[in-house]
Amino acid sequence: MLQIPLWKRIVILALVLSGIAFAVPNLFYGRVEAHNDAIVAAERVGFETPEQAVARGGWPDFLPSGLVNLGLDLRGGAHLLAEVHVADVYKARMEALWPEARRALAGKRATIGAVRRAPAPDGELRIQIGTPAAMAEAVAAVRDLANPVVTLTGVGESDLDVTAEGDILIVRLSEAERAATDDRTIQQSLEIIRRRVDEVGTREPTIQRQGADRILIQVPGLGSAAELKALIGTTAKLTFHPVLGRSSEPDPAPGLGRVVYPSVDERGLFYTLDASPVVSGDELVDARPDFDQNGRPAVSFRFNPTGARKFGDYTAANIGQPFAIVLDGEVISAPVIQSHIPGGSGIITGSFTVEESTNLAVLLRAGALPAGMTFLEERTIGPELGADSIEAGRIASVVGLAAVVVFMILSYGLFGVFASVALMVNIAMIFGILSAIGGTLTLPGIAGIVLTIGMAVDANVLVFERIREELKTAKGPARAIGLGYERAMSAIVDANITTFLTAAILFFLGSGPVRGFAVTLMIGIVTSVFTAIWVTRLLVVVWYDRRRPKTITV
Template identity: 65%
Template sequence: MLQIPLWKRVLIWGVCALAILIALPNAFYGRVESHNDAKAEIADAGGNSTPEQEAALALWPNWLPSGLMSLGLDLRGGAHLLAEVHVSDVYADRIDNMWPEVRDALRGARDQVGSVRRVTSEPGVLKVQISNPEGIARAVELVRALAQPVTSVTGMGQSDIDVRAEGDTISVQLTEAERAATDTRTMLQSLEIIRRRVDEVGTREPTIQRQGDDRILIQVPGIGSAAELKSLIGTTAQLTFNSVVNVTQDANAQPGPRQAVLPSLNEQGIYYIVETTPVVTGEQLVDAQPAFDQNNRPAVNFRFNASGGRSFGDYTANNIGRPFAIVLDDEVISAPTIQSHISGGSGIITGNFTVEESTELAVLLRAGALPAGMSFLEERTIGPELGADSIAAGQMASIVAMLAIAVFMIACYGWFGFLATVALGINIIMLLAILTLLGATLTLPGIAGIALTMGMAVDANVLIFERIREELREGKSPVRAMDIGFEKALSAITDSNVTGLVTAVIMFVIGSGAVRGFAVTMGIGIITSLFTAVYMTRTLIATWYAWRRPKKIVV
């Protein structure tokens, strides 16, 4: 069985050569990364390049693979945030936005229900009082007609609102099925918007994933600080265009029904009393770009979709000479006076912006509004120096482990131990190649997983070599002893690797963060170890034996 078919040898050596080729760019990480960045920038520019980009592009040959492992936050430095999404806020906004529909539906049957007015209620509940209590059944029927089916598998067949009569008052709130569906939509939308905002500023390999029912983990390597990341994603960027009722300097002014007092972002001590029901919302915004106004001051150009453009155009046509407020997250960033009918659904936001502020505002608006506010439960910043120290420490630990294992194997098993060490080196290269192909993120615990892989890999060789020793002591020929050693040790090696792989899978599924990083490298390492310990080591020994033809072997 020591005779290995030619096709199998070619396949084994081909896999090893391919692994070396794929893993090679990681040995020149900085140069390849600059090459990849320049290549992407030139592609975005339509093929046009600068001398600096051409120089960066020449750092690595185009004919070689240029894939790299992603480095985790603890190796590269960057910002880490754990955010909690206030999903309950969406219920209140959803119900609040139903008031115009409910009002119009009931006013259409005024002869039956009488006059209609909204009364104060807790958040998430809409209460409407009618002047004719005898028409309450008709009023409930009209409001229930506004219900829509729940758009989720678990809520199929159920309506989205619960309508009840309480004397002369109708109470409207979301059903439990709709709340569950809303929670899912809110989290998915928040994840997507955060990802779009982070991608807008060109950060590399961010980790953005849901944790639990209402939390989001955000890790962005290479960004300056957690505060910088929070400023980018921490705002809900809720943009609305509201009617202005009055302007005051009294922060304690009492607004009328369905009105609010909002501070001016750029005018100290100025407050605007605005209608809380917006004319147009940021959800109808389709584009926002940094620009300059007629006085060459930084501003933001915006454009609405068709429905938003019609609403905006109708409002400006009917309110010429009156101010209207552009509100971002409960602050009035600008309150221009409408000079003429603004058609086409586009306009400009002006204010005392810097160029950086107008650019950031455009990014926030273009990426979309978060559906709910967030609070940050955990935040930390890892400097690039600490990341570099982590890489150096991990490299040193791996080198020391490799040398210690090599010394041990050569001291115990001589030439066979040296061949096992060569197979171990190929094993590590294959592990790095698979991480590169999968786009997996290497973390500091992942480096620990690589170190553990080294020990597990030579453990298989120890089982094989000890079995060969036993067969030699019983007087078997070298070829027969080696055949039996590989054959009989295979079951024990397979059992130990399968149990280790099951453990890695469990850690990956149940664990998070550092535990998953460790599980990824450990799981991949187990698979590559099985290949190199059984097939690679056997091929090396068979090649050596066919070349030297020793009369006896010493293991």
């Protein structure tokens, strides 16, 4: 019989109304976006400006405020292709290894003699041994510092390759460790870039690895590629060093274990520092814009327990000594330690503006990039191109929708009208689901929606044709309609499952535009099956219950 229980009718209506409710904010895109951005900005800084209050009031808080995010090709924005200098990490590893190797060899000085660091190319550590005859003992002592490589392919291998040439002990990263380090460096860079971009509230960026050492970054809605480079191009590597001296001229040969960095505040002043930092930015757990005792912009910071202990021990033992705060190879501050600083908290002062202190806090809080980057490709895509694409997509969707509606009405009469109403609901539900999940719509995604419009009535065509067949043999129109939906179900499910599987394969194996197309296609398949089987059926049942026709024409 042609019956739909009351609870099913309620569920169908609830799903349809929910889809429409989540889709409606996209009709007021600018107002809703300003409302959302104002809320995010106020939450980030802890207070709301009058302008943000006005923007937030532009859309009621009790209504859904999710939007379909527009991709780079629709909204415009910034595109960068960056190459990560993975070799920088090898050098940093060797710099960090030298103090440990020196301590390990110091305990064997009686047999191996004096040790000193020898000049070496980047990525190597070379140590000169006073007694070459005891080189085997020195090699064994340094090899004890090695650790197993933590990868599936490097199981059982050491992370250090220790060899000897004459009186020189040479330490390098092993091949397995280099491969693992490269992978970790790229993954860490991806995560830190994502944090930095998310901190400024941009919508749905594309940040993904390309090849062995490259990263693709696309941020819709950002003003320019230069702005994106300024945000992510700085390594933001913060370190705290003992000050060994300062002068108006840079020392061209400061000696092994020493570095010379320029001062940011005092132009023409150069600091000679111990190359091994006391504490590094890796041990920071928080950084926030602040003001110093004179009301000037500054950045407050806090270390984790390990960093707090090292910071406290050093300040306790070096009261009255200068302590350099270095950011990306420049001394931004070199205060004199006035007293023991327990707790691991402090403040960075300098010639900051409020904007600069805020940006520095963002960079420090997101973490330091493990290595520098070179930008191989940069593009700024203007919003005008995106507007043209949206208009072209809108025209294609309207033309496709109109053609389908006309065809269905001419072919199936009143039943075609029901199918057309369900098609409108289907489109609304697609946008509603995209808004609810925070999906991104690209130009290929629009193509997926246009394709869905054409495919959405396939299920209705199968049902209506089946009803035509049943009218020839069934007893009464109600029985024909019920059998039509029941016996067309297998064909509908089979056709849509195969299409859904194809779209899923495109999503998991594709990238960028292909995935955008696959997402809208998969969502469209689900909603079209729902609207074809349940929404049109509900419309037919309600119409039949009210009219009770003796005969029907499909």
